[in-house]
Amino acid sequence: MLHGVILKTYNSFYYVKTNAKVTMCTLRGRFKKERFSLLVGDEVEYNVTENGKGIIEKILPRRSMLQRPMIANIDQVIITFAAVSPDINTILIDRFLVLAEMSDLDIVICINKIDLADSEELKPILELYRSIGYRVITISAKMGVGIEELRNQLSGKISVFAGPSGAGKSTILNTVEEGLTLVTGQVSEKIGRGKHTTRFAELLPLSSGGFVVDTPGFSFTEFENVKKNELMYYFPEIAAVVHECKFNTCLHLKEPQCAVKQLVTEGRIQEQRYHSYIEILAEIQDKKKGF
Numbered sequence: 001m002l003h004g005v006i007l008k009t010y011n012s013f014y015y016v017k018t019n020a021k022v023t024m025c026t027l028r029g030r031f032k033k034e035r036f037s038l039l040v041g042d043e044v045e046y047n048v049t050e051n052g053k054g055i056i057e058k059i060l061p062r063r064s065m066l067q068r069p070m071i072a073n074i075d076q077v078i079i080t081f082a083a084v085s086p087d088i089n090t091i092l093i094d095r096f097l098v099l100a101e102m103s104d105l106d107i108v109i110c111i112n113k114i115d116l117a118d119s120e121e122l123k124p125i126l127e128l129y130r131s132i133g134y135r136v137i138t139i140s141a142k143m144g145v146g147i148e149e150l151r152n153q154l155s156g157k158i159s160v161f162a163g164p165s166g167a168g169k170s171t172i173l174n175t176v177e178e179g180l181t182l183v184t185g186q187v188s189e190k191i192g193r194g195k196h197t198t199r200f201a202e203l204l205p206l207s208s209g210g211f212v213v214d215t216p217g218f219s220f221t222e223f224e225n226v227k228k229n230e231l232m233y234y235f236p237e238i239a240a241v242v243h244e245c246k247f248n249t250c251l252h253l254k255e256p257q258c259a260v261k262q263l264v265t266e267g268r269i270q271e272q273r274y275h276s277y278i279e280i281l282a283e284i285q286d287k288k289k290g291f
């Protein structure tokens, strides 16, 4: 039996990649009821028949699952922002970070367009995220700076790019490997408006090994699923100290003897991050009130 990864699905066919070869597969009859749960990114075992078609015999256990886009076994998210044009927006970075933390993915922050940036202005932002423990890489897709480091980071893994429009995600992919382009726009926004444009994401194989998802990840509707007393755990530097607050119900707002607020005062938790926390918390609470 061969072992492979599902790159895309189309009309009940699964395109399964093993080494350099892609085989069109169908599902063994007894799996038919599982058809809708088999996802791009799933690892399968299959046999090839005389006509060259494959039959999937076994679905291997999943390591992870992302909801939007629906993909199995994603290893990491590359949160991509431009240093300028559009100007870097740390609150927006924090929002993407929360979504990535919620999905329990490894995270890399990729700051693009450093050819346009004032490195002195950028430095504190890089230091902030590095101090929290995030891996931050700086690149210029246009000038080819930092691309080797990014390639190494993508090698052998399944990655999804996420980030605002104009950050340069398509340009980056195309620089990492010629011919790779993202289907732009958030997946979830394509649903509706009377058009049947819902599509499943695909995996694009990289020549260095590994895959990237062809659609950008995440949309902000996903904050709906966060509980107000869970949000803190998606800010690693806040999560690390919440047990020191006096009240175990502390949301770190106006409660007395709050370790989080104390550390913000001392500058050991960055004010900007605390503000992002407060802002997202307020949004979650507003939604619960029925807005």
Ligand SMILES: Nc1nc2c(ncn2[C@@H]2O[C@H](COP(=O)(O)OP(=O)(O)OP(=O)(O)O)[C@@H](O)[C@H]2O)c(=O)[nH]1
Binding pocket: 112, 113, 114, 115, 116, 139, 140, 141, 142, 143, 164, 165, 166, 167, 168, 169, 170, 171, 172, 182, 184, 185
């Ligand atoms: N100066 C500079 N411009 C860049 C760089 N990378 C991308 N751009 C430009 O930024 C613009 C946006 O790039 P895209 O690759 O379309 O960005 P995207 O993130 O895919 O955007 P959406 O398709 O809207 O999601 C384009 O005009 C690119 O040429 C860079 O490193 N430096």
Ligand SMILES: [Zn+2]
Binding pocket: 242, 245, 246, 250, 251, 252, 253, 255, 257, 258, 259, 260, 261
């Ligand atoms: Zn507190």
